[in-house]
Every structure is written in structure tokens, then in C-alpha cells.
Amino acid sequence: xxxxxxxxxxxxxxxxxxxxxxxxxxxxxxxxxxxxxxxxxxxxxxxxxxxxxxxxxxxxxxxxxxxxxxxxxxxxxxxxxxxxxxxxxxxxxxxxxxxxxxxxxxxxxxxxxxxxxxxxxxxxxxxxxxxxxxxxxxxxxxxxxxxxxxxxxxxxxxxxxxxxxxxxxxxxxxxxxxxxxxxxxxxxxxxxxxxxxxxxxxxxxxxxxxxxxxxxxxxxxxxxxxxxxxxxxxxxxxxxxxxxxxxxxxxxxxxxxxxxxxxxxxxxxxxxxxxxxxxxxxxxxxxxxxxxxxxxxxxxxxxxxxxxxxxxxxxxxxxxxxxxxxxxxxxxxxxxxxxxxxxxxxxxxxxxxxxxxxxxxxxxxxxxxxxxxxxxxxxxxxxxxxxxxxxxxxxxxxxxxxxxxxxxxxxxxxxxxxxxxxxxxxxxxxxxxxxxxxxxxxxxxxxxxxxxxxxxxxxxxxxxxxxxxxxxxxxxxxxxxxxxxxxxxxxxxxxxxxxxxxxxxxxxxxxxxxxxxxxxxxxxxxxxxxxxxxxxxxxxxxxxxxxxxxxxxxxxxxxxxxxxxxxxxxxxxxxxxxxxxxxxxxxxxxxxxxxxxxxxxxxxxxxxxxxxxxxxxxxxxxxxxxxxxxx
Ligand code: VG1
Ligand code: CO
Numbered sequence: 001x002x003x004x005x006x007x008x009x010x011x012x013x014x015x016x017x018x019x020x021x022x023x024x025x026x027x028x029x030x031x032x033x034x035x036x037x038x039x040x041x042x043x044x045x046x047x048x049x050x051x052x053x054x055x056x057x058x059x060x061x062x063x064x065x066x067x068x069x070x071x072x073x074x075x076x077x078x079x080x081x082x083x084x085x086x087x088x089x090x091x092x093x094x095x096x097x098x099x100x101x102x103x104x105x106x107x108x109x110x111x112x113x114x115x116x117x118x119x120x121x122x123x124x125x126x127x128x129x130x131x132x133x134x135x136x137x138x139x140x141x142x143x144x145x146x147x148x149x150x151x152x153x154x155x156x157x158x159x160x161x162x163x164x165x166x167x168x169x170x171x172x173x174x175x176x177x178x179x180x181x182x183x184x185x186x187x188x189x190x191x192x193x194x195x196x197x198x199x200x201x202x203x204x205x206x207x208x209x210x211x212x213x214x215x216x217x218x219x220x221x222x223x224x225x226x227x228x229x230x231x232x233x234x235x236x237x238x239x240x241x242x243x244x245x246x247x248x249x250x251x252x253x254x255x256x257x258x259x260x261x262x263x264x265x266x267x268x269x270x271x272x273x274x275x276x277x278x279x280x281x282x283x284x285x286x287x288x289x290x291x292x293x294x295x296x297x298x299x300x301x302x303x304x305x306x307x308x309x310x311x312x313x314x315x316x317x318x319x320x321x322x323x324x325x326x327x328x329x330x331x332x333x334x335x336x337x338x339x340x341x342x343x344x345x346x347x348x349x350x351x352x353x354x355x356x357x358x359x360x361x362x363x364x365x366x367x368x369x370x371x372x373x374x375x376x377x378x379x380x381x382x383x384x385x386x387x388x389x390x391x392x393x394x395x396x397x398x399x400x401x402x403x404x405x406x407x408x409x410x411x412x413x414x415x416x417x418x419x420x421x422x423x424x425x426x427x428x429x430x431x432x433x434x435x436x437x438x439x440x441x442x443x444x445x446x447x448x449x450x451x452x453x454x455x456x457x458x459x460x461x462x463x464x465x466x467x468x469x470x471x472x473x474x475x476x477x478x479x480x481x482x483x484x485x486x487x488x489x490x491x492x493x494x495x496x497x498x499x500x501x502x503x504x505x506x507x508x509x510x511x512x513x514x515x516x517x518x519x520x521x522x523x524x525x526x527x528x529x530x531x532x533x534x535x536x537x538x539x540x541x542x543x544x545x546x547x548x549x550x551x552x553x554x555x556x557x558x559x560x561x562x563x564x565x566x567x568x569x570x571x572x573x574x575x576x577x578x579x580x581x582x583x584x585x586x587x588x589x590x591x592x593x594x595x596x597x598x599x600x601x602x603x604x605x606x607x608x609x610x611x612x613x614x615x616x617x618x619x620x621x622x623x624x625x626x627x628x629x630x631x
Contacts, residue, residue: 072245073230074149079103085111085220087213089420089572091199093185096135099196103226105142110226111219112200113150115212120178120203123153123246127171129163129254130183131290131324131353132315133190136161139183139198141233148229148247155247156180158254161236162315164290164354166444166452167258169205173448174257178203184290184353187325188575191318195575206425206449210551255297258454265385265447266458268303274465276304279473281344284457285334288312288320291350294454324351326358326441326453328365339363346464346480350453355421356441357456361480366460367598369400369496372437374487375459376406379435382466383459385447390434394424397540397555398567398583399439400494409491418542418554419569425449426546439498439583485594492589495601499624500571501580501615509570509578512618516556516568519612523558530608532560558612563587566609580619582609 085108099105128143130136140161147155168180185197200208231244241250274280286292292313299305323330326349338347338360347360359366376393379386392413395403407414417423427433428446437443442451467478520537527534540554555569564586571579584605616622
């Protein structure tokens with residue numbers, strides 16, 4: 001028996017989990033050649049074939065007589081459809097226990113392959129990563145084997161199965177992959193009793209559009225067999241490549257492609273100058289979620305922040321019993337630090353899968369709706385990626401109108417899309433959109449096709465650094481609060497709040513929405529609601545300006561003549577019951593009123609929102625689960 005051959009690029013270790021069939025054969029790999037450095041980007045779809053692409057990668061053969069395509073044994077397992085596998089706002093999310101039921105995940109993955117045109121995956125490359133939550137390890141192996149069973153050429157998987165959602169998008173784009181899977185239920189809590197989720201992104205890195213997710217759902221209802229490769233579990237703990245016939249798994253560093261992109265977007269020297277100032281203190285809370293893997297390499301190793309700037313920096317399967325949602329309710333440790341007497345100058349947090357962010361100054365909270373507006377207003381000056389100005393701006397419908405005012409002042413194209421990042425992708429691909437955001441702590445740009453938590457933190461650090469670049473140590477720095485107040489002075493302030501009523505009975509919630517639809521059908525312009533005069537009320541419908549696709553029933557809106565709005569939606573990301581979201585917004589041009597507490601400023605409108613909807617009658621709820629969480 002000859003030893004297996006091994007070609008290595010760099011000093012990577014590689015192993016394959018013990019398997020009765022191959023483990024004795026891989027015990028003593030033999031180095032035969034060093035591969036040429038890999039040109040980046042490696043390829044684009046339709047360019048060199050996956051095989052020739054792989055030839056410039058280092059390769060490990062799993063046995064002395066390397067298996068050929070014919071030797072990759074594929075089994076077909078019979079299965080039955082499972083109800084309820086409909087994708088919500090962002091992927092399929094259920095309790096872990098549901099995903100652990102026989103073939104539950106496997107059915108969905110196979111249904112996905114049944115929904116894609118074969119040329120979009122056969123012999124192609126898919127990326128796989130996740131936020132490190134409970135069940136990701138098992139899920140990764142299932143996904144790898146079904147991908148191989150369906151003829152995928154290569155899987156690029158983050159070490160330990162880790163890749164943030166924005167990093168998956170970045171890797172898909174950089175490596176020209178056909179798409180990718182994200183194993184995450186995002187900000188939902190993790191652990192055996194909590195949530196798991198899966199998202200699929202397409203070749204430009206964007207979440208799969210509804211046309212695909214609807215097809216997947218359809219196929220979950222008729223599925224009868226699963227194609228799965230008979231290969232051992234892949235060891236995801238170390239970097240390297242393993243081949244099975246024409247199928248390859250490459251374990252990649254979760255950070256390097258993403259970090260390289262961030263270095264191209266931002267002026268790292270500018271940020272470094274700020275972070276290393278003795279009179280500037282910064283703190284980042286990774287909430288024991290995936291950005292724990294990114295925070296040290298980026299903020300500490302690359303930007304020179306001290307290690308104690310990072311808290312909860314180790315990704316854990318249950319997020320340390322936490323709820324990895326960066327907002328005033330769930331990131332309360334950070335809030336406490338930032339509202340203390342000796343608070344740092346800047347604080348930030350990110351969610352389970354690293355696509356959300358919360359931004360705080362000393363004793364000052366930046367609403368996500370304001371955050372995207374402030375970033376857009378300052379991007380051209382402070383962020384090299386936007387040095388020629390933004391192409392266009394966009395927000396989700398319930399997000400406040402603060403961004404609209406920036407678009408109008410900068411004379412930029414502006415778009416209002418339904419909730420969910422998938423609606424921004426087409427606009428970006430068409431070159432119409434650069435910066436966008438959602439009120440739900442999502443901010444991002446066309447550098448990728450997902451919202452991006454660390455990007456938002458770096459954007460804010462860039463703005464603060466830019467505004468203080470001429471300040472000598474000892475001079476008073478322009479603070480986060482100064483930047484926000486200055487912005488309000490220029491543009492006016494959009495007071496905004498969201499009330500969430502989680503895990504309501506679905507029946508009551510649906511009845512309430514039905515009742516509101518009925519109310520809306522009877523409204524007319526000029527109707528009086530307390531001191532407010534109705535301009536219009538409707539159920540938001542969006543027609544994509546690029547491909548003409550229509551998304552209807554995207555939220556009930558009451559829009560008043562002074563620009564105030566009340567919006568009602570049912571969440572599409574929960575895993576139990578129904579979550580009702582009420583969004584309330586009011587514009588205030590008068591600078592002397594800008595420092596009013598948001599809950600005080602919005603009180604009349606909140607009262608109206610509750611009485612118009614008869615919420616407590618329909619749901620029995622007197623109080624939201626999170627009261628004015630976003631204010
Ligand atoms: C929520 C937010 C929405 C966001 C989505 C995914 O959806 O409101 O703005 O895009 O979560 O975010 P819903 O349907 O529950 O309101 V993430 O970070 O959970 O992927
Ligand atoms: Co998320």
C-alpha cells in the first residue's frame with residue numbers, strides 16, 4: 001500500500017474524521033508538490049471549470065488509490081414530505097428539536113437542489129458556514145453529503161463550520177461560487193431547547209429571492225427521495241482540502257476573505273489612528289456569537305484596539321445562555337457599560353450571525369434608522385469605498401424616513417422595499433443602490449449582498465475618526481451624540497419606535513390583521529385620527545424596479561399628512577406562535593424639540609396605534625414583550 005499523496009499550499013493541517021473505510025489510509029500523507037499560489041479572484045461563473053479551478057488549489061487525496069468520480073458512492077434514500085417548511089423573512093427557522101426529526105433538514109436541502117437549475121450547482125462551488133450554534137456540527141455534515149450526492153463539485157466551509165452571514169456573502173462573491181448556505185437562526189436564541197435555521201444565498205451573495213424559496217417550499221411538499229453521498233464526516237476543525245472523487249471539501253479561514261474586503265472598503269489607517277488614541281475608548285460586545293471569531297483579528301490584531309475592548313468574544317453553541325440580539329433589551333450588559341459614568345466613547349454589538357449591529361455613544365443610543373442615514377450622509381467623505389458618492393439609497397418600508405431626507409439632500413435615487421434584505425439585492429446588482437438599512441439593526445452596502453454588523457461598526461469608527469482627524473490629544477472630541485445631533489439639526493429628527501408582541505396566539509394575531517385590513521378598506525384621505533389627518537392607508541405592495549416581480553401584503557400602513565406613520569406587520573422569523581410588530585414614526589423639524597425622549601414624543605401616536613388595532617382585544621396583551629425596544 002502506498003501512502004496517500006498530499007499537495008500543500010502554506011502550512012495547513014488537514015484531517016478527516018475516523019472512518020472505517022479510509023482512516024487507515026490517510027494516516028501517513030506524503031507530500032508530493034507545492035501548489036502554485038492561488039490567483040484571486042479564482043473564477044467567475046461560466047469561466048474555468050470547477051476541475052481546473054481546483055487544480056490551482058492544494059489537494060489532498062483521501063486514499064492511496066484516489067477515488068474517481070465513479071467511486072463516489074451515492075445512495076438514494078426514500079423520504080416523505082414534511083409540512084410547514086416554508087421559508088420566512090430570512091430562511092427556514094424552527095426549534096432545534098424540529099430540525100432533529102428524521103430527514104427534516106435533509107428534506108429541505110434536497111428540495112432546494114430540486115428547485116435550482118442543475119447548471120447552478122452541478123460541478124459548481126457552494127459555500128457553507130454558520131454562527132456556531134447548537135446543531136450546526138451535525139447539520140454541516142448532512143449538507144455536505146447531500147451537496148455531494150447532488151453533484152456539487154466543491155464545498156468551501158468555514159473552519160469549525162463558522163462564517164458570519166456577511167462573510168458567506170463575501171466569500172461567495174470573491175470566489176465566484178454558485179451560492180452558499182448559512183446555518184443560523186440569526187438573533188434567535190440557540191441551544192437544544194431553542195432555535196436553528198438555514199438560509200440559502202445565490203451567486204451574487206444575496207439571499208435567495210422569493211421565486212426560489214417558493215419553489216423550495218413546493219418541492220418540500222412532494223419530495224420522495226434524498227440523494228446522499230456515502231462519505232465519512234469531514235473534520236472541520238483544521239484548514240485544508242479533502243477530495244472524494246470529483247467532490248472536494250475545502251475548510252477555509254472564516255475571517256481572511258472578509259477582512260481583506262473590509263480593508264478595501266475602509267481606510268484602516270484612519271480608523272487605527274482613532275482606536276489607538278489615548279483619549280478614545282471603544283468596546284465591542286460579540287454576545288458569544290459569530291463576530292467573536294472576527295472581533296480579535298479585525299479590531300485587535302489589525303486595528304490595534306486592546307484585547308479588553310472585546311467582551312463575550314468566544315462563540316458558544318448557546319450564546320452563553322444569551323439572546324444574541326443587539327438591542328437595548330438583550331444587549332443590556334453593553335447598555336449598562338455605555339450609560340455608566342465613566343463610559344467608553346463608542347460601543348457596539350452584533351447578533352448571532354453577525355449581520356445586525358447596535359451603535360452606542362457615551363450615554364447615547366443611535367437608532368438603526370438614524371444610523372443608516374448618518375452613514376449615508378458621511379460616507380463620501382469618510383469611507384474610501386464611497387469616494388465617488390453613493391449610487392442610491394434604500395430602506396425597508398417600516399424603517400424611519402431619516403434616510404429619505406439624506407437621499408433628497410444629496411439628490412440620490414431612493415427606494416423603499418419590503419422588510420428583508422433579499423429585496424435590496426436586485427437594486428445593488430443593477431448598480432442602483434449603494435447604502436441601505438432596516439430599523440431592525442441591519443445596515444449595509446453593496447460591498448456584499450447582506451447586512452453587515454462589523455461593516456457598520458467600521459463605518460461608524462470611520463466617521464468618528466474623520467470628524468476628529470485634526471483634533472489634538474486633550475482637545476474635546478466630536479462624540480457620537482454630537483454627530484447625531486448635528487445630523488438632526490441639518491435634516492430634522494424622525495422619532496421612531498417599534499413595539500413587539502412575541503409568541504401571540506396565531507389566531508388572534510391573524511384576526512387582528514384581518515380586522516385592520518377591513519378598517520383600511522373603509523378609510524379615505526382626510527379622515528381624522530385624534531390630532532392626525534390620514535393621507536392614506538394601505539397594505540404595502542412592492543414592485544421590483546429591476547425584474548418587475550411583485551411582493552404584496554408586506555405591512556399595513558396608516559400614513560398621516562404630517563408624515564407620521566403607524567405600521568403593522570406579522571414577523572416572518574419567529575419559530576413559535578405569531579409576533580406582531582407595530583412601528584411608529586413621527587417627524588420633528590423643530591430643533592428645540594429634538595432632545596425629547598422618543599417614548600414621550602410618540603405617546604399620542606402609540607395610543608392611537610393600540611386603539612385603532614384593538615390589539616389587546618384580539619391578543620389579550622396589555623404590554624409589548626419589548627417596550628419601545630427601538631426608540
Ligand atoms: C426581522 C426583521 C427584518 C430582518 C429579519 C432578518 O424580520 O424585522 O428587518 O431582515 O428579521 O434579520 P421579521 O419578519 O421577524 O420582522 V436576521 O439578522 O434575523 O437574519
Ligand atoms: Co442576523
